[in-house]
Amino acid sequence: MKPINVGLLGIGTVGGGTFTVLTRNEAEITRRAGRPIRISKVADKNLALAKEVTAGRAEVTDDAFAVVDDPAIDIVVELIGGYGIAKELVLRAIANGKHVVTANKALLAVHGNEIFAAAQARGVIVAFEAAVAGGIPIIKALREGLSANRIEWIAGIINGTTNFILSEMRDKGLSFATVLAEAQRLGYAEADPTFDVEGVDAAHKLTIMSAIAFGIPMHFEQAHVEGISRLAAEDIRYAEQLGYRIKLLGITRRTPEGVELRVHPTLIPEKRLIANVEGAMNAVLVKGDAVGPTLYYGKGAGAEPTASAVIADLVDVTRMHTADPEHRVPHLAFQPQSLVDLPILPLAEISTSYYLRLRVEDKPGVLADITRILADQGISIDAMIQREPDEGEEQTDIIILTHQTRERQIDAAITLIQSLPAVKAPLIRLRLENLL
Amino acid sequence: MKPINVGLLGIGTVGGGTFTVLTRNEAEITRRAGRPIRISKVADKNLALAKEVTAGRAEVTDDAFAVVDDPAIDIVVELIGGYGIAKELVLRAIANGKHVVTANKALLAVHGNEIFAAAQARGVIVAFEAAVAGGIPIIKALREGLSANRIEWIAGIINGTTNFILSEMRDKGLSFATVLAEAQRLGYAEADPTFDVEGVDAAHKLTIMSAIAFGIPMHFEQAHVEGISRLAAEDIRYAEQLGYRIKLLGITRRTPEGVELRVHPTLIPEKRLIANVEGAMNAVLVKGDAVGPTLYYGKGAGAEPTASAVIADLVDVTRMHTADPEHRVPHLAFQPQSLVDLPILPLAEISTSYYLRLRVEDKPGVLADITRILADQGISIDAMIQREPDEGEEQTDIIILTHQTRERQIDAAITLIQSLPAVKAPLIRLRLENLL
CATH class of the missing domain: 3.40.50.720 (NAD(P)-binding Rossmann-like Domain)
Structure with a gap:
């Protein structure tokens, strides 16, 4: 033939x-x-x-x-x-x-x-199967495999370099800079790693998944993009003590007010399968209203895994190209005339849970002041640890996990907490997703 | 329209x-x-x-x-x-x-x-997406998403009832019979659970995946089918001590001599993602030569997850049915004229690793006799534990994990070991897969 x-x-x-x-x-x-x-x-x-x-x-x-x-x-x-x-x-x-x-x-x-x-x-x-998560057939799953579903959200580990770095930081207790240098030596990170470590590559992939999941245009310019370069080893350790792993997640979620589109380091309960995706592997968790949660895991980069996706597309095109265009699988999962444009939510409007680390003077009343501020903003606390100060030390760390709230409320609370005289260093804030 | x-x-x-x-x-x-x-x-x-x-x-x-x-x-x-x-x-x-x-x-x-x-x-x-693993689009992944690959093997948790039972047995240290009764009470197991617990349902699904992975006809009648009804709680516990979980896996593998097609309880290293699939969830691990290992996880049964797969097929047929048949995705992944018939390997010819539990008299020379028999059959030992006998007890358990060998060799070794006077109860043999 x-x-x-x-x-x-x-x-x-x-x-x-x-x-x-x-x-x-x-x-x-x-x-x-x-x-x-x-x-x-x-x-x-x-x-x-x-x-x-x-x-x-x-x-x-x-x-x-x-x-x-x-x-x-x-x-x-x-x-x-x-x-x-x-x-x-x-x-x-x-x-x-x-x-x-x-x-x-x-x-x-x-x-x-x-x-x-x-x-x-x-x-x-x-x-464009090869554009997202390398050899994992995630575009096909979203566009065809889950076509019965109203997709509610997607959360993905879609950059192997950063997942490798985070796995090493946790395993070996090393700093970001040390692990990055090692990753560059091994060829897992590029000489200029900005696109990977600052979350840009993940945001590109997330943008594509968001479009085909919700039937909306690409809105990369409105994505919130935050990488792992400022992540401290001690936050990985504290997270672990609380039963969480930190992963760079790309998250997109449909809400009544609009679509969340964000990439940032995220605490995930360690019992979730996706929390246990280690090294340079990728995984995408998709929540559909009918199917519930489904997960797709594999190599997200590399010569042959990516070739696997390129060739799958070649086979698809070979099979489909003689069909009249309206009977092909539509590019963006939905028929072109059926695309709608949902607003992308500004970061202040997203809802999630938070991890806060505060460096405070070890004296009475500090915790009362902090918890009062959170309560005034309507933010409830899910868990807390206060480190015992070392001998002779006059400061200590407080770690707080909140229940779900609006980003704008946590922003307001952080400003107030930060202005307390007993709070000594810039507060560290990370987001937390339960992924249920 | x-x-x-x-x-x-x-x-x-x-x-x-x-x-x-x-x-x-x-x-x-x-x-x-x-x-x-x-x-x-x-x-x-x-x-x-x-x-x-x-x-x-x-x-x-x-x-x-x-x-x-x-x-x-x-x-x-x-x-x-x-x-x-x-x-x-x-x-x-x-x-x-x-x-x-x-x-x-x-x-x-x-x-x-x-x-x-x-x-x-x-x-x-x-x-027939809904025929295997409920809402997980595994048929589509095998038939289209991985079409670039020579698929090497598939290992799947493809029966939710048995995975629920095994999860509960491990979590709570209960016997199969106790957990089955509880599962029946909760509606997770049918009044007559034979098809599920004896592995028949998993073998049906495995047969279908094997056909589309390798481009061969359905060979259900030649599948090795072994369920979990005889699995003892103590083997789950010993496996855990050695760093393994026991799952009912459907495994199909292409070897130069033929295709392995088998369902049985299987030890898997606890670090593998698939070892951590709990409750009634399903997961399928597929190894392709280009893409490497990929995993697909989700709900394998239930009204809406299965409906998700049924409707995905309806959407596919709606899109595809006007294409001339030779441009559609072929039913069994390969063009009908390109199907080949590879032989299904008899169980004696499969290669895997083994877990052996022996009840022996606690006296000198027993272990030497056993290890000699294994060595004579060319079987090497990967790990071993011998339980300290309780006070006044004259028998003890020996657990042996072997490296990979042929089933027929382990059969021969088991016959010889069983005939040793110091071996007191029927030897327990389970298979072990490293899934790499």
Whole structure:
């Protein structure tokens, strides 16, 4: 049977993995797809690398536009990354009537609305399973597997680098800086780790999941994005004493007032399965009204896991591309004319529980003042520990876990607590989710 | 837009849930599917119940054949269960050119080859997400999400009743019989629990997953099926001392000699995520060559979780049914002409690790005799504990964990060990999987 011709843009880690897996599992994949899927043309600035990886089995070029303009190419796989040339190439491929498979979460989170509108107008498919959580088929689960459900919320560990760092900090009691340096040495973190450790990468992925879960446009610019670089080892330890683990979670939740869209370090009860996802692994917890909680776990990055998702999309497109567009799975899970735009809630309006750590003078009345402020703001306390001061020490730590409240109320309480003379250092505030 | 008309056979727990969820989430589901999905006709022997649940929103009848023969019905949902009338109705629906959605694992595991061949010949879809692991979209993950992979093995907790019983036995140190009675009182176990506790239900689901993972026909009749009714509380306790949990796993693995297909109580290292799946929850661990291990977790039974899967299939069929059959997702993941038949390995030929518990006289030389027998069979020991005999007791327990070996070798060793005069009670043998 006539092969489907794929043009590959970028033969780096994921591109190389895609080539390798497609070649190794050719027989198996053809048995599934019904026809061979062949990478016939590869573009990479590094021509020598492209030649080495493809070993004569594909045409190579350093001109990516020669691939997207090639009439023989049916599907373009974009693995260049970033918003610049990648955007131009994807839009050009769409304009040329080609289907696109991409792993580029940054591009979709920031320019997805424009790209999906173009694809819709041209009647082509833009598939992006590889953009979120690597090899875990979470896009398919949200878009097809849970299509009966009103999805209530999603909470995901969707950045392997930060989960690796947090696991090491907890296991070994080390500081963020020490573990980051080690992660960079091992190749788990990039030389410039900002996108990962400051939560930007997770926010890109969360934005995409939020859109397909709720049938809304991408709203990356309104996401609250907070990373782990200021997280102290002692908070991980205190959390553990209270029965919690700290994970960098991407959380999106539908509320009557709007959609929460936030990435931040989060305390989770240690009994939850997702609290036990360690190292560079990813996991996404999805709560649907009919199905209840479901969890999807696997490798969120790496050459072959990401290639697994790229190729699953290639098989899907191979199967679907002859269907008329209105019978395909819609890009954003909901039919394009059925997308609605729900407001994204400002951070002050979200509801969650909180972990507060205060450095206070060890003298009578301090705790009474603090708890009075919380009570006045309508915030109730779920648990508290006060560390016994060391011999001769005149200050100590108080840790408070609150029940659920509005962020704006905790903000107000923190301002008041911070102004108490007995409170000595800036108060540490983390969010806590029970995930039930 | 013209609704798609669904005929529902059986309005019990799952049927009622399907009706409820389709009604409650009608707007959301229509936004996804592109057209309304309407249950227009319901058949149940209990006409009064059918009338009560549908409340005038669907035609009701006590004649299921009137539904499958109704030219206005596009899709038949079979929720009757069992092999008898359900089989006849499904085949008749197919012959009438209707698509079928079913939750009937017993029917598919035992008669699936015949049913899928009939569907193939008639060009209709038989969808069965709800047949395995309730609301978890595991069929979709295996068939579409992981289509790039050569799947190596699957290990699943796919029966909620037995997982609930095992969780309670471990938590409370109770016997199987005590917990079963409690589970029956709570409605977690049926009056006749045989299908669940003896592993038959899990074997049905495993058979279906094995077929779509490896592209082979259903081979339920060759599955090794072993339940939990003879599992002793003390083995759960000893396993825990050694760092393991005991779960009823369905395991299917591709080996060069054939396919392993087996359900039995299994020791799993407690650090594995799947070892921490508690209560009636289900989880399936899938190992693909490219993606590595992935895990899918959620509710495996119940009205709305199962309805979630039934409706996801309805949405899929609504989207796919206008595509020509060769462009649809193939029923068994692989194109029908690409199915192969791999041999199912007899139990004696499987490879795994073992837990052995021996009741022995507390006298010199016993351990030497036992370890000599194991060594002679080429079986190496991974860990061992010997319980200190109580005061005045003349017998004690020895627990041995072996490295991986063939079942036939452990069988031979067990026969020899059992014949030692110092070995006092029948040896207990459980299997152990590291799941890496």
